[in-house]
Amino acid sequence: MSEKEIAEIVRGYDIPAGPVSTALNRLADESGVRIVYDSRLTRFVRSRGLTGRHKLAEALAELLSGTGLHFELSANGKSALIVLAQAGDTRNDASAGGATPLPPIDIGHEQKENHGRGAGGSPQGPGDRYTGYKADSASSAMKMDTPLLKTPVAIQVVTRQTMDDQQAISVGDAIVVNVSGVQMTPNFYEAYKVRGFTNYASSYKNGLVEYRMRNLDTTNLQSIEVLKGPAAILYGRVEPGGLIDLVVKRPLETPYYSVQQQNGSFGMTRTTLDATGPLIADKSVLYRFNGEFYHSYSYRDFVKDQNVFLAPTLSFHPIEQFRLNIDFEYQHRTAVSDYPHLPAIGGYPAQIPISRYLQPPLLTTSSPVQFDKKRIAYDWTFAFDKNWSLTNRLSYMSSADSTTNSLALSVDQVTGDLRRSLTNTTSVGGGKEIDFATNVDLHGHFETGPLTHAALLGFDHLSTRMPMSNTIFRSLSSINIYAPNYWTLDNPLGAPLYVRQAQKWTGVYAQDLISFFDDSVHVLLGGRYDWAETSSNKNTSSYAGAMSTYTTDYNKAFSPRAGLVYQPLPWLSLYGNFTRSFGLNNTTSLGLPLPPQKGEQFEGGVKAELLDKRLIATFAFFDITKTNIATPDPANPLNTLVIGQARSQGVEIDLTGRIDDNWSVIANYTHDDVRTIQGAPSYNPSTLMTTQLAVAGYKLPASPRNYGNLWVKYEADGEFRGLSVGGGVSVVESSLGDNANSFILPGYTLLNGMIAYTTQIDRFTVTAQLNVKNATDTIYYPTSSNRTTIQTGAPRSVLGSLRVEF
Structure with missing residues (x-):
């Protein structure tokens, strides 16, 4: 696909306001474009978000508007470099001006030197620990990444950062105090009450049932989703109180x-x-x-x-x-x-x-x-x-x-x-x-x-x-x-x-x-x-x-x-x-x-x-x-x-x-x-x-x-x-x-x-x-x-x- 074809693709975006690093990485996930930046540029900088259908350049400009940052697309259109706007530079950010630039960053060199990291030295995007406490969507509710505000069911998500901040080792440690309506119950297997009813036999992992769950640990978990109420339409044998994915x-x-x-x-x-x-x-x-x-x-x-x-x-x-x-x-x-x-x-x-x-x-x-x-x-x-x-x-x-x-x-x-x-x-x-x-x-x-x-x-x-x-x-x-x-x-x-x-x-x-x-x-x-x-x-x-x-x-x-x-x-x-x-x-x-x-x-x-x-x-x-x-x-x-x-x-x-x-x-x-x-x-x-x-x-x-x-x-x-x-x-x-x-x-x-x-x-x-x-x-x-x-x-x-x- 040519540079022009890539730049002309129109995609739909629904990226909420928040840290600009999180917003950039979500745009990268949805567009398939690699975005490179120095973490010093984005720490404590926030984006006002992005909604609607846009071409890549339009999306980047909107996402960075008012941040003092601008972008440069690579020759093949598959990478974007985020840098501070120089004095009077308004190429891709009308609000930019008066900022002191960092030394120029070469895209290929940056991949070796900075590893695309954001705040705290951690990787950004899927799998990142620094995702905050709020999730924007949860796939278990609809088996689709539908925004939470558009889903007619109650669902709560415990993020990786929540588990790390509280040093939650077991799944029980992670969900009982962080989600309403969830409690433990005595059982030989790992059992939880959701909305008053106990699920004695099973949880779900990545959308598939794990029968008679026991000894669950948070070591390899990115998040835990608790879907409230009967979810039988998508998952079959589940308790009417809800399920844990x-x-x-x-x-x-x-x-x-x-x-x-x-x-x-x-x-x-x-x-x-x-x-x-x-x-x-x-x-x-x-x-x-x-x-x-x-x-x-x-x-x-x-x-x-x-x-x-x-x-x-x-x-x-x-x-x-x-x-x-x-x-x-x-x-x-x-x-x-x-x-x-x-x-x-x-x-x-x-x-x-x-x-x-x-x-x-x-x-x-x-x-x-x-x-x-x-x-x-x-x-x-x-x-x-x-x-x-x-x-x-x-x-x-x-x-x-x-x-x-x-x-x-x-x-x-x-x-x-x-x-x-x-x-x-x-x-x-x-x-x-x-x-x-x-x-x-x-x-x-x-x-x-x-x-x-x-x-x-x-x-x-x-x-x-x-x-x-x-x-x-x-x-x-x-x-x-x-x-x-x-x-x-x-x-x-x-x-x-x-x-x-x-x-x-x-x-x-x-x-x-x-x-x-x-x-x-x-x-x-x-x-x-x-x-x-x-x-x-x-x-x-x-x-x-x-x-x-x-x-x-x-x-x-x-x-x-x-x-x-x-x-x-x-x-x-x-x-x-x-x-x-x-x-x-x-x-x-x-x-x-x-x-x-x-x-x-x-x-x-x-x-x-x-x-x-x-x-x-x-x-x-x-x-x-x-x-x-x-x-x-x-x-x-x-x-x-x-x-x-x-x-x-x-x-x-x-x-x-x-x-x-x-x-x-x-x-x-x-x-x-x-x-x-x-x-x-x-x-x-x-x-x-x-x-x-x-x-x-x-x-x-x-x-x-x-x-x-x-x-x-x-x-x-x-x-x-x-x-x-x-x-x-x-x-x-x-x-x-x-x-x-x-x-x-x-x-x-x-x-x-x-x-x-x-x-x-x-x-x-x-x-x-x-x-x-x-x-x-x-x-x-x-x-x-x-x-x-x-x-x-x-x-x-x-x-x-x-x-x-x-």
Whole structure:
């Protein structure tokens, strides 16, 4: 393509006001033009943004207007050099004048000397840590990069910089305090509540389900997107409260290397590595490697955890229209089981030290949890032209999980004797869990008269097979919670329970976002049809019985979604939606699959971009109902209870972004009433505490009515440039801890803080940082599921880090 042809291409842009470095790199991403600049030119310089359709020169001129910068296009039209305007120079910036120029920068030489870096020595553009707290779009909402103000759903994004500022190591650390309506819940797998409903079995990674998620880490994540409400139309089996999508880091064209060492309380040490750059000279093949070694003890006796995580990624971009990403992951974790066993005594959690271990350490330390995971995934996109593209994603994961754990069954309210049972689970014959997921999406933009369409047609498939597992259940000797005897020898042998499960899930879906009235009204219409198969064995007492009674249940359903957005002003949106979801229960009861879950939501709200689009605010009202909710039976670990129907109704407020060049903020508040509305048809009030039946009108466990979080960061300039100070507070109201509403989890307030300093040493960017969590050493209980499964919160902890980038 000739220089003239490149310069004459007209593209559509929607780049918000903000740091000029971020704006330039977004323009580079959208136009495919390489933009080169010295970071000293752009630090603390802001652009007023760019909207509409423009040629390249027009777009650059508009983006740089009023900044005192101008651009020079290279001879081939594929590179742009950004420099200070010289006195009287008005070639590409009418406002330029009187600026003192830096020495001229040669484009080819700059690529070796400056590496295209922006503020802080980090790379700019996709994968950059310095992306601030505000995201402009999120692909999980629509499976398209639609601006958040045009999407008729609530979605929150936790950026890489948020994770780094708070030193959030786990996914839970990253989302619980930074997103409204999200809480932890006790489970053997990593489970979160979104809008009051727990997703026990799965999260998503780059848009594909990762079944039975566990041990999730932020090492290779660029952002985390939390999509609120049922998203069944695009993703199939999801909880009506919402889903969590993990977005991994992508390779960069600019070489970049980072090594970080973290050390903290309880003997924690963590080493991470991030390296990226091109593999060949024309930059059509890129790589990125993220790795972690983590080791820590715990505030609880006997517990320790060690994790090795390696995640290389390759990107291929041989032609402008095609890009392929291939992701690999390897994880090996060894840990002493720390499943919560704190019981309730009377109407509150037992008043014992939170460091007390109530599992059998002779067994759990000699046979720790062993988890191995290998995952390979790819995604590619081919653009037929500027309006139509095809995307295919695929992931394959093999994992093995061996656990030795105990379940707390009941506690004597007078003596404090805790009755327990041992569970030891291994696969029969060394088999592994195999998870396969794929989807194909066709995106298109077209017009019909005054209507502009953003259409999506898609297909997806999930297949997961768990090997025959052998779980031993055996009663253990009781342990007294006030004076534990850890040296009682228990026979770990017992009657085995054989379980074999699998599922297949296939769906087709379509949606259309229709815009009209000068792009101020957006109507979303869509639907999905699913075919699901769930297989399990009815006879669990023997291997032969498990094999001979293996049966499959079949389900199918249609899930619609409709939404409306009205933008009376470019920075303000009013939205509403109606959605339904369909999802199979993620468990069985005595070997039999539970009936499928269904959800329905009505939602309405307001979104606004404030302070020159630096800050985004969302207010949402939601009303969700869900049927056939699975809940553990504390009286029988082999059984699962099913609630007829529950309802979550409330409001959420989120505020995220930058107030000015120095101050950034994340604030959220949730008011949510979560309770059973159709429960047990009959029950005995005197035995409700032990049976844990769900009763109409009772609150669901650990569902506080009000809770909120605030995090504020100040970045100094002038003589103290490089210094950052931040602090946060989390306030959670008291809640009821079990289905019987028989005890209270007290409310609590947590204080967190950070201080960091970044400086240049030769060609290295060095950042020293210190974070304090739960600074007041508050004793608190963040969640529970019944009277013997209460999770304790970590006491005061200190985490220091040193990061070197070059």
